[in-house]
Amino acid sequence: MTKMLITGGAGFVGQRLLDRVLGAAALTVSDVQGGTAEVTVDEVVCLDVAEGARRDPRVRYVVGDISRREVVDACLDADTGIVFHLAAVVSGSAEADLELGQRVNLDGMRHLLARCASLGHQPMFVFSSSIAVFGVGMPARVTDETQPMPLLSYGAQKLCGEIMVHDHIRRGVIRGGSLRLPAVIVRPGSPNGAATGFSSAVWREPLAGRAYALPVPRETRMWCASPRVVTAALLHALSLTPSQWSPWPALNLPGLSLSMQDCVEALDRATGLGHTVGEDLDPVITPMSRTWACDFDTPRALALGFERDANADAMLRAYVEDHPEEIRVPLNEGPGGL
Numbered sequence: 128m129t130k131m132l133i134t135g136g137a138g139f140v141g142q143r144l145l146d147r148v149l150g151a152a153a154l155t156v157s158d159v160q161g162g163t164a165e166v167t168v169d170e171v172v173c174l175d176v177a178e179g180a181r182r183d184p185r186v187r188y189v190v191g192d193i194s195r196r197e198v199v200d201a202c203l204d205a206d207t208g209i210v211f212h213l214a215a216v217v218s219g220s221a222e223a224d225l226e227l228g229q230r231v232n233l234d235g236m237r238h239l240l241a242r243c244a245s246l247g248h249q250p251m252f253v254f255s256s257s258i259a260v261f262g263v264g265m266p267a268r269v270t271d272e273t274q275p276m277p278l279l280s281y282g283a284q285k286l287c288g289e290i291m292v293h294d295h296i297r298r299g300v301i302r303g304g305s306l307r308l309p310a311v312i313v314r315p316g317s318p319n320g321a322a323t324g325f326s327s328a329v330w331r332e333p334l335a336g337r338a339y340a341l342p343v344p345r346e347t348r349m350w351c352a353s354p355r356v357v358t359a360a361l362l363h364a365l366s367l368t369p370s371q372w373s374p375w376p377a378l379n380l381p382g383l384s385l386s387m388q389d390c391v392e393a394l395d396r397a398t399g400l401g402h403t404v405g406e407d408l409d410p411v412i413t414p415m416s417r418t419w420a421c422d423f424d425t426p427r428a429l430a431l432g433f434e435r436d437a438n439a440d441a442m443l444r445a446y447v448e449d450h451p452e453e454i455r456v457p458l459n460e461g462p463g464g465l
């Protein structure tokens with residue numbers, strides 16, 4: 128009997144991850160002997176402040192606050208073998224409310240790790256960190272050797288989380304590590320509190336038939352990956368052995384460095400609607416966006432088998448395929464179109 132916990136399981140990435148877990152016959156998971164085993168997941172507990180839409184007899188939603196220890200304690204038991212920790216107060220919200228960010232992102236992590244340690248069987252633990260751990264004095268291209276130095280509270284809290292995860296691995300009470308996610312695009316529906324929300328909105332809004340004004344200049348670059356690639360990476364992380372995570376169990380994930388202009392051009396190729404994207408610079412988000420690391424070299428993750436999207440057109444196409452209900456405009460056929 129193997130149970131999985133997904134914190135933040137009702138969120139954007141959490142629901143996509145849940146889909147993949149439920150669709151997989153078995154997951155390849157590194158075992159305590161340093162090898163791998165095929166594991167069937169019998170139950171997935173999703174801890175979140177809201178219930179998710181995805182229903183399945185194997186899924187149990189626990190509606191609660193991760194910053195409350197008793198809530199966390201009740202979500203894990205002796206059969207919990209895998210934990211994906213995705214619950215977070217994200218970038219814009221963590222910057223706007225330091226106390227809230229620290230309570231959820233730091234206290235929540237602390238409760239979760241303490242409960243994992245109490246189980247006594249070293250559950251596999253994968254933490255969704257962020258490239259926001261990079262901020263101050265970044266080189267033009269971040270490499271696997273670049274030291275993280277966050278500028279904003281969200282990145283600082285993610286880096287603290289990585290260090291806490293590492294310390295618990297060193298103590299031998301969990302296995303696994305942290306993945307530094309790129310901006311995941313395209314988020315369907317409504318935005319969350321992430322300051323990077325424009326990188327999804329630049330496609331989502333025009334594709335839904337709504338005009339959109341970017342809060343940042345068009346030349347703004349982002350390190351991006353699709354939900355398909357990111358959820359595949361989260362599952363692939365389960366299979367990594369301690370020696371593969373070594374020397375430091377946090378990985379920069381592969382992505383694509385896309386400017387908002389690149390995104391507008393891909394939109395134009397797909398729909399001819401690039402002209403509907405304007406600019407209305409936001410006085411908070413524009414300066415923030417200049418601090419984000421936007422180009423990476425990720426040989427370590429690529430050598431470990433993590434993948435990246437082919438190009439912007441393929442990412443846009445994946446969104447259209449995965450969310451036909453969000454598309455309200457005609458799409459071009461043929462080369463460059465869909």
Ligand SMILES: NC(=O)c1ccc[n+]([C@@H]2O[C@H](COP(=O)([O-])OP(=O)(O)OC[C@H]3O[C@@H](n4cnc5c(N)ncnc54)[C@H](O)[C@@H]3O)[C@@H](O)[C@H]2O)c1
Pocket residue numbers: 134135136137138139140141174175176177191192193194212213214215216217231255256257258307308309310311312319320321323
């Ligand atoms: N989406 C991205 O572009 C991106 C990029 C880098 C890192 N990440 C990280 O990946 C993870 C998932 O991101 P996402 O895009 O799905 O975000 P999301 O906001 O859609 O999901 C996070 C979930 O956490 C839940 N949550 C917030 N506070 C909580 C609390 N107190 N108790 C329990 N649950 C709580 C939210 O309700 C939400 O469902 C987050 O940790 C985020 O920091 C995301």
